[in-house]
Amino acid sequence: MRSIWKGAISFGLVTIPVKLYSATEQKDVTFHQVHRKDGGRVRYKRVCTVDGEEVPYSDIAKGYELGTGEVVVLTDEDFEGLPLSTSRRIDVLQFAPADQIDPIYFAKSYYLEPDAQGAKPYVLLRDALESSGQVAVVKVALRQRESLATLRVRNGIFVLETMLWPDEIRTPDFPFLEEDIEVRAQELKMAESLITTMESDFDPSEYHDTYREALQEVIEAKVAGKEVVAAREEEEEGPAVDLMAALRASVEAAKKEREGAPAKQKKAGGKSKDEDRTASKRKTRKSA
CATH class of the missing domain: 2.40.290.10 (Ku70; Chain: A; Domain 2)
Known part of the structure; x- marks a missing residue:
């Protein structure tokens, strides 16, 4: 660094x-703007709107526009003071x-x-x-x-x-905040149950940028001259009509996913987080 x-x-x-x-x-795939026909780089010129002439960087200053449309030009000396x-x-x-x-x-x-x-x-x-x-x-x-x-x-x-x-910091001013929206006790309990089911220790290494990885694969395929096949897009589900049913289904899906996670980790030769916590507790009791 x-x-x-x-x-x-x-x-x-x-x-x-x-x-x-x-x-x-920032880990990102960077692009240049190019001419689609021949791949040539597209460059931009700094042109003055008054005389239409190209302006060298050494002649560029900072300007503050007033409400009247007039511009106050500030120099480096103004900032130094x-x-x-x-x-x-x-x-x-x-x-x-x-x-x-x-x-x-x-x-x-x-x-x-x-x-x-x-x-x-x-x-x-x-x-x-x-x-x-x-x-x-x-x-x-x-x-x-x-x-x-x-x-x-x-x-x-x-x-x-x-x-x-x-x-x-902007103040959130959204109409729904003024609405009297009723949430039923059963819905709140089910939502809390979903949160509890999905609760776990945060490990950032479990997440990765799938879009950037897929984009990199497309670029590598282009370089290798392979045909690029677009991945099939999954249809997005619309908003739930029956909120309770959607919450209940979400809890069940989260439970199944959680039950399958330790098996996947064991297959890969690793331990589940629950096993790590149990081992840690055993070590603590032994040292005591």
Whole structure:
């Protein structure tokens, strides 16, 4: 990984030099726009709407359009004069329980690595934060944009998660929220039963991007000169007319799928999650 930012965590009078890395990457199949006839790349020119001339990148500035249609042109010097007090600092503002922060605020995740002589204060703050069970609420400026963020510990590393500002979260204003929709007790009980039946520990490795894998196969088949056969699309069922019947059928289907899962894992040479939990309990009792 390559660091994209260098700065310091400012924690009281303690300064911890750190390097910042993107913690995630988008796995996607990328495409170019091409001419269907000969596969040639399609390029776009930056053309001024006033004089019709192509504009070199060095002559492009940022413009803010007013309600009247007029444009205020801002230069690099205008941005340099703005007060970004956190331009090279991650300022710790407070500590708070993680469950008080709604995940809707989170934007992007980054890893923080101690830089230079920062390893000891880094580990000190990391261990203290982890034992407290809280997260640090901080302020940081990345790419000329100041954001709130949280600092938490994951696998021994600080994870910085930038956050949206409160006025960037939209208020849901949907008509059904004002409707008096009656849910019968039997329906609620059946829905809760379905949730219980489908409950299990979350393991992200069990899931994968089937669309991207299928798309990659199509591309590989094209390269190999094979005929690409489209997969048969399953018909989507419409909304359930009898809600109770649909819930009951869903519970039964979930039970059957769950009963078949341990058999599949054993066939593959693995253990079911229930067996892992039982083994773990046995180890705990022996050590006691």
